[in-house]
Amino acid sequence: MNWYIQNGKESDVVLSTRVRLSRNLKGIPFKTRCTKEELKKVFDTLKEVTPLLGYNLKFIAMEDIDNLTKQTLVEKHIISPDFAKTKVPYTAIIINDEENICIMVNEEDHIKLQVFTSGLDVDNLLNLAIEIDEKLEKLVDYSYHEKYGYLTACPTNVGTGLKISALVHIPGLEMTGNLNKMLNIVNNLGMNVRGVYGEGSKAEGDIYQIANNQTLGITEKEIAKNLNLISQKIIEQERIARKYLAKNSLKLEDKIYRDYGILVNARRLSEEETIDLLSSVKLGTDLGIIKELTDKKVAELILYTKPANMQKRIGKELSVIEQEISRCEIIKQIVKED
Amino acid sequence: MNWYIQNGKESDVVLSTRVRLSRNLKGIPFKTRCTKEELKKVFDTLKEVTPLLGYNLKFIAMEDIDNLTKQTLVEKHIISPDFAKTKVPYTAIIINDEENICIMVNEEDHIKLQVFTSGLDVDNLLNLAIEIDEKLEKLVDYSYHEKYGYLTACPTNVGTGLKISALVHIPGLEMTGNLNKMLNIVNNLGMNVRGVYGEGSKAEGDIYQIANNQTLGITEKEIAKNLNLISQKIIEQERIARKYLAKNSLKLEDKIYRDYGILVNARRLSEEETIDLLSSVKLGTDLGIIKELTDKKVAELILYTKPANMQKRIGKELSVIEQEISRCEIIKQIVKED
Numbered sequence: 042m043n044w045y046i047q048n049g050k051e052s053d054v055v056l057s058t059r060v061r062l063s064r065n066l067k068g069i070p071f072k073t074r075c076t077k078e079e080l081k082k083v084f085d086t087l088k089e090v091t092p093l094l095g096y097n098l099k100f101i102a103m104e105d106i107d108n109l110t111k112q113t114l115v116e117k118h119i120i121s122p123d124f125a126k127t128k129v130p131y132t133a134i135i136i137n138d139e140e141n142i143c144i145m146v147n148e149e150d151h152i153k154l155q156v157f158t159s160g161l162d163v164d165n166l167l168n169l170a171i172e173i174d175e176k177l178e179k180l181v182d183y184s185y186h187e188k189y190g191y192l193t194a195c196p197t198n199v200g201t202g203l204k205i206s207a208l209v210h211i212p213g214l215e216m217t218g219n220l221n222k223m224l225n226i227v228n229n230l231g232m233n234v235r236g237v238y239g240e241g242s243k244a245e246g247d248i249y250q251i252a253n254n255q256t257l258g259i260t261e262k263e264i265a266k267n268l269n270l271i272s273q274k275i276i277e278q279e280r281i282a283r284k285y286l287a288k289n290s291l292k293l294e295d296k297i298y299r300d301y302g303i304l305v306n307a308r309r310l311s312e313e314e315t316i317d318l319l320s321s322v323k324l325g326t327d328l329g330i331i332k333e334l335t336d337k338k339v340a341e342l343i344l345y346t347k348p349a350n351m352q353k354r355i356g357k358e359l360s361v362i363e364q365e366i367s368r369c370e371i372i373k374q375i376v377k378e379d
Numbered sequence: 380m381n382w383y384i385q386n387g388k389e390s391d392v393v394l395s396t397r398v399r400l401s402r403n404l405k406g407i408p409f410k411t412r413c414t415k416e417e418l419k420k421v422f423d424t425l426k427e428v429t430p431l432l433g434y435n436l437k438f439i440a441m442e443d444i445d446n447l448t449k450q451t452l453v454e455k456h457i458i459s460p461d462f463a464k465t466k467v468p469y470t471a472i473i474i475n476d477e478e479n480i481c482i483m484v485n486e487e488d489h490i491k492l493q494v495f496t497s498g499l500d501v502d503n504l505l506n507l508a509i510e511i512d513e514k515l516e517k518l519v520d521y522s523y524h525e526k527y528g529y530l531t532a533c534p535t536n537v538g539t540g541l542k543i544s545a546l547v548h549i550p551g552l553e554m555t556g557n558l559n560k561m562l563n564i565v566n567n568l569g570m571n572v573r574g575v576y577g578e579g580s581k582a583e584g585d586i587y588q589i590a591n592n593q594t595l596g597i598t599e600k601e602i603a604k605n606l607n608l609i610s611q612k613i614i615e616q617e618r619i620a621r622k623y624l625a626k627n628s629l630k631l632e633d634k635i636y637r638d639y640g641i642l643v644n645a646r647r648l649s650e651e652e653t654i655d656l657l658s659s660v661k662l663g664t665d666l667g668i669i670k671e672l673t674d675k676k677v678a679e680l681i682l683y684t685k686p687a688n689m690q691k692r693i694g695k696e697l698s699v700i701e702q703e704i705s706r707c708e709i710i711k712q713i714v715k716e717d
Contacts, residue, residue, distance in 0.1 A: 291704070295646035302644030308633035366629070 044141045045117050046340040049160015053327035054276045056208040056248065057159050059118065060170040063193040063202040064152040067182040071194040072147055077130060083151045084131035087144070090180040094173065096137050098144075103132040109358065112349030114143075118208070119157070124148045142173065150194050150202075152177070159340075161272050163205060163265045171261070190257065200257030205268045209275055212247040212324045213282030223278055224249070231255055232271055245313070246320035251275070283328060290330070297325035301333070305376050309365040315346045315372075334376065341375050382479045383455050384678040387498015391665035392614045394546040394586065394681075395497050397456065398508040401531040401540040402490040405520040409532040410485055415468060421489045422469035425482070428518040432511065434475050436482075441470040447696065450687030452481075456546070457495070462486045480511065488532050488540075490515070497678075499610050501543060501603045508541075509599070528595065538595030543606045547613055550585040550662045551620030561616055562587070569593055570609055583651070584658035589613070621666060628668070635663035639671070643714050647703040653684045653710075672714065679713050 045057065065071060066086065069079050084102075091100040103111070103124075111125040120134060124145055135144035145153040154177070156170045184192045191202035198204065214220045224234045235250045251271065253264050286293050300321035304310075310318075323339045325331035334342075344350050346368050352359055355367055383395065403409060404424065407417050422440075429438040441449070441462075449463040458472060462483055473482035483491040492515070494508045522530045529540035536542065552558045562572045573588045589609065591602050624631050638659035642648070648656075661677045663669035672680075682688050684706050690697055697705055 291646060298644040298646055299641050302640030302642075303637050304640075306636040306640030308629060308636050 043139055044157055044159045045344060046337060047159045048336045048340070049158055050162055051272075051276050052160040052336065054209055054211065054279045055161040055272060056210055057118065057157060058161055058163055058166055058205070058207045059155060059157050060163070060166045061204045061206070062152075062154040062170055062174050063150040063191065063195075063198040063204075064154065064174070064177070065184040065192060065194070066151050067184045069151065069184075072129070072149065072151060073194065075147075080129065080131040080147055083147055084133055086181055087133065087135065087146050087152070090177070091135050093180055094135070094176055096142055096173070098135050098137050098142060100133055100135050100146075103127070103134065104130075106134075109349050109352055113347075113353050116347040116350050117344065119143045119155070120145060121148065142169075150198070161207060161269075161276075163207075163269050163272075167205070167261060167265050197254070198256050201259065201261050201264065203256055203261050203264055204252055205264055206250050206252035207268065207272050208248055208250055209272070209279070210246075210248050210320065210323060211275065211279045211282075212320050213279045213286055215247050216286055217282040219278065219282060223275065227251060227271060227275070230271055231267070246316035248316075248320070283324070287328060293328075294325075294330050297321050297328075297330055301325065301331055305372060308369055309362075310346075310368045310372070311365055312346070312348060312368075315368060316343075319343055319346070338375055338378075342372060345371050345375065381477055382495055382497050383682060384675060385497045386674045386678070387496055388500055389610075389614050390498040390674065392547055392549065392617045393499040393610060394548055395456065395495060396499055396501055396504055396543070396545045398494050398501070398504045399542045399544070400490075400492040400508055400512050400529075401488040401533075401536040401542075402492065402512070402515070402529060403522040403531065404489050405522045407489065407522075410467070410487065410489060411532065413485075418467065418469040418485055421485055422471055424519055425471065425473065425484050425490070428515070429473050431518055432473070432514055434480055434511070436473050436475050436480060438471055438473050438484075441465070441472065442468075444472075447687050447690055451685075451691050454685040454688050455682065457481045457493070458483060459486065480507075488536070499545060499607075499614075501545075501607050501610075505541075505543070505599060505603050535592075536594050539597065539599050539602065541594055541599050541602055542590055543602055544588050544590035545606065545610050546586055546588055547610070547617070548584075548586050548658065548661060549613065549617045549620075550658050551617045551624055552613075553585050554624055555620040557616065557620060561613065565589060565609055565613070568609055569605070584654035586654075586658070621662070625666060631666075632663075632668050635659050635666075635668055639663065639669055643710060646707055647700075648684075648706045648710070649703055650684070650686060650706075653706060654681075657681055657684070676713055676716075680710060683709050683713065 066083055069075065069083060088100045091098055111120070114120045115122050115125045117140065119140055120143065129147060131147055133146040135146065136142065141157050143155050154170060154174055156166055158166050186192055190200040193199050193202055211220065214223050227234050231254045233252045233254050235252070236244045253268055300318045304318040304322060319342055322331060322334065326334050326336060326339050345354055348364055351364060351367060351371060354371065359367055404421055407413065407421060426438045429436055452458045453460050453463045455478065457478055458481065462470070467485060469485055471484040473484065474480065479495050481493050492508060492512055494504055496504050524530055528538040531537050531540055549558065552561050565572050569592045571590045571592050573590070574582045591606055638656045642656040642660060657680055660669060660672065664672050664674060664677050683692055686702055689702060689705060689709060692709065693705055
């Protein structure tokens, strides 16, 4: 079972964690200043070493992936929205079947090494990323500076080149009016708060991405420790908010079950309305209010109601109205299946 | 099975039909001008003749009926809201177990003879009323005038003393914006349009009461014929409206199923919201859109979500909030039962 429909630690609040390392090859300019030949060199170098890395990783050129499949990867948070749309030649991903490892080639940097897990599991995830990074470092020459560490295209990644992020579902903080206070605290502690698809994207369904800001003058372990600490703080506050809401549980139960009733009975649902309803339904399942759904089903509902994953599942492209109708049918399928 | 949870003819549009005859006893003033002794005389006279009428009718003094039960009768449209609240002494009902016959004693007139059926069935219903009326006329002396016919307390009933009314469910006319046009036509044809509880009451859940205006200078058969004609016209127009709506069926299905989803999943429902949701759900069942419910279940939902019938079913009095919670539980029970 792929990580994005599994349940990890603390998954009542943390949907998933990602560790991303930015690396560049020595002697080749950063991507934006590369010639076509230099981009090809990066592409060829990584294609060549992929079989030596292990983990059943496969090298796939982006031009060999159809647009719909690219979008399914965006919706799973496996590749960036910009990378899915890029017209830059010689782009690729190095990915395994479980899709918990995905290296983007010629995205912002030559190499964006990413590993994923459901729930919150920073330490194991960081160890896995470092393990792959060390293997890769034996096979290619990284651009590295004695004083500044790993050099990256964007200065916000210089140093460790490490970004750790967590997707948190915090409807309780939103409902109790504590959301902005919490997001300010997170910001002040040197973390970024963003929408579900990273920088510049909008928050949907009370889901936010928390990521470290600082990459220079700090060790990998410190970054991991900080992200862990702040995530634990968010989890704690979100759980307090939910407990408070559960005291006036009739109002909450009523709202949650009305949302559930609409979700499983509507004949047309937009993407936006669906994620709002699912936020409510996930809260209900996590609080034990909704007994009709398992955690796995909620994760499936979140994934397969997204446009690309839905169309991929059905096996054909659909107009927006067709999507709104099919979304309702898929919801019913998932809710009913054993 | 009592008439109010059965399905009659044309019951996709007509919920029920009532025939009511107003009669007064000879030599006794109209109720408002009666002394206590005269009221007692009416009461005693009718109590005495009840066993001779047949139909398993029972005479029950209003003071022997608790308030909750009186309200259940109001909600079933068997007695008037005013009669349930009256402090006038010597009031009574003469009623059978099926509750399709109910004579109010010392309501507006000495005798309000009423018969009921689900759906539209004016002719059979009128025959039954006349049959009972003829039996009663052999047992008591009616106040009758050669020229004016039966004399009644309110001049709008003089003559035949006959009122025929039908409760019609016309959400299609409402949704297509044709409601007011239709109600005007009905008015112009000499019929009254009122809310569900008769004169001065509000329309709820797209349900209206249609009744004849004229009682004098017209025969019983003519009144019945007119009411039949107008009801058929309303049925025809409502069905045309529904057919039109069903063409753009996705929007309608979506609305109906969202309402159904809320109805069966909410944890708190007010009386007002429930009747609006049920109006939508009844339309869905009548159109064959909703397959989860039978007509009988819809009729039960309409009856047992009303405050008094709900409390009577549960067997205890409930606060408004308790009613809002219990209403949801009863809805689930009725939806699930075989």
